[in-house]
Amino acid sequence: SQQGEEDPQALSIQEGENATMNCSYKTSINNLQWYRQNSGRGLVHLILIRSNEREKHSGRLRVTLDTSKKSSSLLITASRAADTASYFCATASGSARQLTFGSGTQLTVLP
């Protein structure tokens, strides 16, 4: 079952603006991951942050993790129309190898 919630559910911005998506989860985790899904396609891994990390960067992506609040955020800077997609957070907990996905944010970047 879904563990977490993401907000906003949908986000529409202009090209060049920054996009911030938030994810909350319920149980303790080993790591939290962010994935991107273009419509009708599989998921592509973006970034993984471990439970002992607080911030991580990858290109135009910045992820934060606050384990005390059980929340994470994904920031995409200088957005492009090609960033239009659904973004999901996913958590890995304990010895379980499956990921539990958040509800997702649909990002639309207008040219």
Added chain:
Amino acid sequence: GAVVSQHPSWVICKSGTSVKIECRSLDFQATTMFWYRQFPKQSLMLMATSNEGSKATYEQGVEKDKFLINHASLTLSTLTVTSAHPEDSSFYICSARRQAMNTEAFFGQGTRLTVV
């Protein structure tokens, strides 16, 4: 290139027939693979965990006799939707992860199943 390959990418079948979806791990041996179902504009819901050489583990509410999973080799898992009905129409996605902790998951391209 793709690390996990899923086939077919789409299929249309008649009610009552069965459909098989294949998921192949191309880059590493996957003792465990995962099958998800996704409805439009919703998140991924884990259906079952496919274990090489043993029975699959199904999530609560998923009918194991309807969604048959076979993981006969370290690189191939199959999901067969038996006696498909229109309500089984959905997007099915498989994934695999390496054994080590703190690793990403690799996803297949997904299969759009339409039952008419």
